[in-house]
Amino acid sequence: MKNKIYRLDLGGELIALPDELDGSYNSADAMMEDVKEPSIFLIDGLKTEDDNSLKEIFDVVYQLRRSAIFYASPIYFAKSMGNLNSFVDGVGSTKVDILPYASEILARMRNISIEANATNDDLRLLTFMFCRGDAYSLSPIAFVASPWIYEYPAAFLIGAFADTTIQSAYRFGPFADKKSFKLTMRNSTEWLVSLCNQGFLATMGLVDRIRHCPHCHTGNLNYIDSCPVCGSIDFLKKKMIHCFTCGHVAPEETFKNGMLFICPRCNTTLRHIGSDYDRPVESYGCNSCTERFIEPEVKADCLNCRQKSATEDLEVRQIYNYGMTAKGKRAAQFGVIDFEFSLFDNNRNVVPQYFYQVTDWLLQMKMRYSDEDFSLLCIKIVGLESIESTAGMSQFKNIIDELATRIRELVRLTDITTSTGANTFWVLLPRTNLKGGEILASRVEKLSDIVSLENGAQINIHAKCFSIPDEYAKRGPVAEMLLREFEAILSEVR
Numbered sequence: 001m002k003n004k005i006y007r008l009d010l011g012g013e014l015i016a017l018p019d020e021l022d023g024s025y026n027s028a029d030a031m032m033e034d035v036k037e038p039s040i041f042l043i044d045g046l047k048t049e050d051d052n053s054l055k056e057i058f059d060v061v062y063q064l065r066r067s068a069i070f071y072a073s074p075i076y077f078a079k080s081m082g083n084l085n086s087f088v089d090g091v092g093s094t095k096v097d098i099l100p101y102a103s104e105i106l107a108r109m110r111n112i113s114i115e116a117n118a119t120n121d122d123l124r125l126l127t128f129m130f131c132r133g134d135a136y137s138l139s140p141i142a143f144v145a146s147p148w149i150y151e152y153p154a155a156f157l158i159g160a161f162a163d164t165t166i167q168s169a170y171r172f173g174p175f176a177d178k179k180s181f182k183l184t185m186r187n188s189t190e191w192l193v194s195l196c197n198q199g200f201l202a203t204m205g206l207v208d209r210i211r212h213c214p215h216c217h218t219g220n221l222n223y224i225d226s227c228p229v230c231g232s233i234d235f236l237k238k239k240m241i242h243c244f245t246c247g248h249v250a251p252e253e254t255f256k257n258g259m260l261f262i263c264p265r266c267n268t269t270l271r272h273i274g275s276d277y278d279r280p281v282e283s284y285g286c287n288s289c290t291e292r293f294i295e296p297e298v299k300a301d302c303l304n305c306r307q308k309s310a311t312e313d314l315e316v317r318q319i320y321n322y323g324m325t326a327k328g329k330r331a332a333q334f335g336v337i338d339f340e341f342s343l344f345d346n347n348r349n350v351v352p353q354y355f356y357q358v359t360d361w362l363l364q365m366k367m368r369y370s371d372e373d374f375s376l377l378c379i380k381i382v383g384l385e386s387i388e389s390t391a392g393m394s395q396f397k398n399i400i401d402e403l404a405t406r407i408r409e410l411v412r413l414t415d416i417t418t419s420t421g422a423n424t425f426w427v428l429l430p431r432t433n434l435k436g437g438e439i440l441a442s443r444v445e446k447l448s449d450i451v452s453l454e455n456g457a458q459i460n461i462h463a464k465c466f467s468i469p470d471e472y473a474k475r476g477p478v479a480e481m482l483l484r485e486f487e488a489i490l491s492e493v494r
């Protein structure tokens with residue numbers, strides 16, 4: 001089958017020669033109206049004079065990537081457009097430049113149901129990646145316009161995050177409604193983390209580590225030093241003097257008396273540095289509360305919500321490249337995203353068999369050292385499917401991510417989790433007795449309330465804490481059997 005190249009002419013100087021092309025259009029709409037089979041799009045007539053031209057180019061690429069037919073198509077620029085290049089598949093104006101890679105993409109597109117896979121954004125992104133081959137990975141770019149600092153260009157377009165980023169650029173000050181901000185303002189990075197947690201993507205190398213505001217989760221932070229006592233930012237470095245006669249330490253200006261240094265406490269005239277006085281480390285003096293201190297306190301001031309946070313409270317985000325997993329490829333090939341989700345990231349989530357072994361081992365440890373108590377938390381989530389149908393996929397995703405984040409926050413003390421069935425999760429709580437575990441369970445159950453919806457759809461979270469009675473320790477491995485019994489108990493209680 002012939003691989004066709006269609007030009008989209010944006011009205012500037014044309015670079016590609018007509019015999020390299022199979023057609024030319026003056027607007028994306030006209031092109032999308034006409035072209036019906038998988039084809040290559042060459043954006044030519046690129047103008048670079050001003051920001052309006054750049055916006056026009058970006059909008060055209062965005063329109064194609066958001067279209068239900070062309071979202072996975074190879075898109076090229078006829079000449080380099082600098083930072084915008086990362087939003088397309090490549091730069092080139094001849095078949096020799098374009099065809100080697102673009103033909104591979106088209107060949108894979110022909111083996112897949114492009115339109116059927118356009119039903120949801122997850123599937124679109126996985127299909128886009130699948131068409132680009134096994135070696136393809138999504139790489140982040142530092143994107144100054146985004147409140148989240150890093151974005152993934154392809155995901156940014158396909159998932160329609162450009163709109164929210166552009167909107168947020170025009171908002172100033174704290175958001176009036178923080179809850180709606182959190183639920184609607186998502187970015188491409190969070191999306192990929194969520195697809196990774198669900199097993200469709202895998203991390204392919206760490207690129208950077210950034211810190212986010214713990215209140216609104218954006219990353220434009222100003223690190224500001226302030227007085228550790230009153231919090232004022234109005235302080236100055238002060239030269240200090242230490243009087244040897246009486247031990248008084250104070251800023252130099254309090255000793256000054258004409259040309260002399262006279263100690264304000266003992267009235268000694270200080271003549272010789274080293275024998276009468278010395279200068280201890282420089283310190284700071286606060287102009288608001290007069291406190292002196294050696295080290296100012298550093299806080300991160302969030303430019304989005306204006307909350308100030310201690311640096312150790314910031315959220316640490318690892319920024320990775322992402323590639324596809326076998327599960328992700330299957331989803332693209334068969335056009336089905338299995339309905340399951342993961343509460344815990346893949347690094348901590350282990351297969352059930354391993355979870356049982358660790359549980360049995362901990363039980364033996366508890367027999368030998370009686371202070372080594374532990375308990376097991378079971379979480380079952382009910383009602384997810386109904387939310388998906390009443391609220392729609394994108395709202396549903398937001399709810400799930402919110403829920404997963406909250407649960408992870410509550411149980412972050414642990415290292416080992418597993419999932420034993422549809423929406424059933426186990427968390428191992430080391431050094432936690434049954435009572436402590438029960439408190440945690442009731443907190444997890446209360447999270448049901450945060451995800452209730454206006455139209456009455458409701459997620460129910462059932463959580464119960466279990467502890468294995470000592471007498472089981474003599475019986476050999478019992479965890480697998482007991483955990484199944486516990487799960488049955490949790491289901492019956494309701």
Ligand SMILES: [Zn+2]
Nearest residue numbers: 227230286289
């Ligand atoms: Zn102060």
Ligand SMILES: [Zn+2]
Nearest residue numbers: 243246263266
């Ligand atoms: Zn003195």
Ligand SMILES: [Zn+2]
Nearest residue numbers: 213216302305
């Ligand atoms: Zn913030």
